[in-house]
Amino acid sequence: MKSKIDIKNLNLFIGKQQILKNVNVQIPENKITIILGPSGCGKTTLLKSLNRLTDLYEDVKVSGEIIIDNEDILHSSQDVTAIRKKMGLLAQRPYPLPMSIYKNVAYGIRISESENKKTIPQRVEHHLKQVNLWDEVKDRLNSPASRLSIGQQQRLCLARGLAVNPEIILADEPTSALDPISSQAIEEKFIELKEQYTVVMVTHILRQARRIADYVIFMYLGEVVECGTAEEFFTNPKEEKTKAYIKGAFN
Amino acid sequence: MSVFSRKFRDKTALFWMIISLVILLLMPILLAIGLYLKSLPILNGQSFWELISESDWKPMQGKFGFLPFITSSLWVTFLSVIIAAPVCILTAIYLTQYARKKVLAFMHPVIDILAGLPSVIYGVWGVLIVVPFISKTVAPFFGLQTSGYTILAGAIVLSIMVIPFILNILIEVFRTIPEELTEASLSVGATKWETIKYVLLKKAYPGIISATGLGVARAFGETIAVLMVVGNVVKVPSSIFDSGYPLPALIANNYGEMLSIPKYDSALMLAALILFGIVLLFNFLSRMAIIRSEKNQ
Numbered sequence: 001m002k003s004k005i006d007i008k009n010l011n012l013f014i015g016k017q018q019i020l021k022n023v024n025v026q027i028p029e030n031k032i033t034i035i036l037g038p039s040g041c042g043k044t045t046l047l048k049s050l051n052r053l054t055d056l057y058e059d060v061k062v063s064g065e066i067i068i069d070n071e072d073i074l075h076s077s078q079d080v081t082a083i084r085k086k087m088g089l090l091a092q093r094p095y096p097l098p099m100s101i102y103k104n105v106a107y108g109i110r111i112s113e114s115e116n117k118k119t120i121p122q123r124v125e126h127h128l129k130q131v132n133l134w135d136e137v138k139d140r141l142n143s144p145a146s147r148l149s150i151g152q153q154q155r156l157c158l159a160r161g162l163a164v165n166p167e168i169i170l171a172d173e174p175t176s177a178l179d180p181i182s183s184q185a186i187e188e189k190f191i192e193l194k195e196q197y198t199v200v201m202v203t204h205i206l207r208q209a210r211r212i213a214d215y216v217i218f219m220y221l222g223e224v225v226e227c228g229t230a231e232e233f234f235t236n237p238k239e240e241k242t243k244a245y246i247k248g249a250f251n
Numbered sequence: 252m253s254v255f256s257r258k259f260r261d262k263t264a265l266f267w268m269i270i271s272l273v274i275l276l277l278m279p280i281l282l283a284i285g286l287y288l289k290s291l292p293i294l295n296g297q298s299f300w301e302l303i304s305e306s307d308w309k310p311m312q313g314k315f316g317f318l319p320f321i322t323s324s325l326w327v328t329f330l331s332v333i334i335a336a337p338v339c340i341l342t343a344i345y346l347t348q349y350a351r352k353k354v355l356a357f358m359h360p361v362i363d364i365l366a367g368l369p370s371v372i373y374g375v376w377g378v379l380i381v382v383p384f385i386s387k388t389v390a391p392f393f394g395l396q397t398s399g400y401t402i403l404a405g406a407i408v409l410s411i412m413v414i415p416f417i418l419n420i421l422i423e424v425f426r427t428i429p430e431e432l433t434e435a436s437l438s439v440g441a442t443k444w445e446t447i448k449y450v451l452l453k454k455a456y457p458g459i460i461s462a463t464g465l466g467v468a469r470a471f472g473e474t475i476a477v478l479m480v481v482g483n484v485v486k487v488p489s490s491i492f493d494s495g496y497p498l499p500a501l502i503a504n505n506y507g508e509m510l511s512i513p514k515y516d517s518a519l520m521l522a523a524l525i526l527f528g529i530v531l532l533f534n535f536l537s538r539m540a541i542i543r544s545e546k547n548q
Contacts, residue, residue: 056433108440111440160435
């Protein structure tokens with residue numbers, strides 16, 4: 001199993017509070033890795049430190065290394081916008097940008113790749129097809145993205161992330177605001193996407209993790225309790241806390 | 252307490268709430284009707300259009316042209332908002348997107364104090380600082396001579412006065428934009444400034460319009476501070492270095508005096524009605540703009 005992201009001794013403080021405690025995990029390439037754990041355990045913070053959105057927090061202190069493609073992205077010499085472009089982000093709720101459906105997908109391409117303006121329409125179409133949204137929106141590409149249903153918006157946000165050709169997809173409980181059918185659409189999409197991308201997804205829904213995970217990182221109170229392949233994690237957990245969590249003791 | 256009496260109290264409370272609401276809604280309507288009735292004598296003599304397009308103001312001869320006052324008001328108001336709006340937008344962006352939370356917490360009471368200062372203080376400040384600054388520095392720079400009591404002085408004083416109002420609304424507007432929207436933009440590789448320019452300003456647009464509209468409405472009606480620095484010369488201003496005579500100043504300076512002149516009080520009431528109408532119009536227009544831009548988001 002080739003690892004895509006290598007997290008070493010990651011510690012993160014906000015003020016005096018330690019949110020992440022000495023996290024050491026490897027995230028495999030072209031697999032779906034699920035970060036699992038009860039709320040407030042640091043899952044989202046771990047996810048957001050991967051594309052340095054944690055920079056936005058006030059009084060944040062990070063130490064350790066996050067190595068992606070042989071480079072430590074936490075190193076101050078790194079270009080943050082380039083790091084972020086490598087990763088598409090899907091949030092808990094869809095947040096379409098305040099512009100049209102078309103412009104939402106084109107946004108990332110327009111600001112970061114000034115050379116090939118002519119190919120933008122084709123790329124927008126390609127990425128909307130990639131998330132199975134094209135047929136639903138092709139006649140109203142110029143209408144505001146906010147008029148789409150929540151499920152459609154979430155797929156649009158995925159297309160927006162994919163449009164800048166990322167290598168990694170980060171998802172923070174991406175189905176928590178969606179109805180079961182839209183959730184299923186996202187889950188199926190992820191399984192398809194892992195052929196080309198490395199998917200890292202935060203969830204607290206055990207069943208969802210069972211359905212789609214290849215690899216699981218289980219966190220509790222800022223620490224990684226256990227990590228390993230999904231099969232091993234669910235059938236043969238080693239730690240007591242993991243066993244309790246799988247049985248539903250924390251929920 | 253019996254069930255009947257409890258229900259009765261329940262109904263009574265509701266009744267008074269509705270009465271209060273009705274009074275609140277009736278106030279502006281009654282105000283408008285009152286002003287209209289009071290200005291009927293002058294409206295009966297001349298057409299409304301004639302009155303607002305004439306620039307001759309000679310009450311002794313029965314000539315009442317409102318154009319100088321209306322144009323002065325428009326000049327001062329728009330100039331002040333043109334000065335204030337960019338300052339407010341930039342400050343609000345800095346305070347909500349860049350500054351530490353402590354800075355914003357510190358600025359909130361400061362802004363409230365600025366908003367609460369009596370307008371006469373701003374007027375005195377204008378007379379002592381702004382007027383001499385214009386007559387000694389700004390006007391000579393453009394090769395002009397003026398006493399300093401100008402449209403520009405009024406606009407500067409007014410812009411300082413409306414800044415706290417516009418700023419307070421804008422801070423709220425930018426604060427209520429979800430952080431996830433910023434994250435969404437940053438995560439496709441946008442820089443912070445690109446995020447502000449293409450996403451946050453766009454999202455805040457209806458709020459910016461409404462804040463500016465309220466600023467205009469407030470600036471339009473502001474009286475004391477403006478009349479202290481604007482010169483109060485009855486003339487249609489042709490540059491920002493001319494003196495002006497805005498509508499509120501006209502009413503405040505003259506009401507209660509010279510009312511023996513025929514139709515004079517009626518003319519002042521019409522001035523008030525015009526003021527009222529224009530403020531109402533701006534409120535209405537900015538509300539329309541908000542609704543339209545919200546639909547397009």
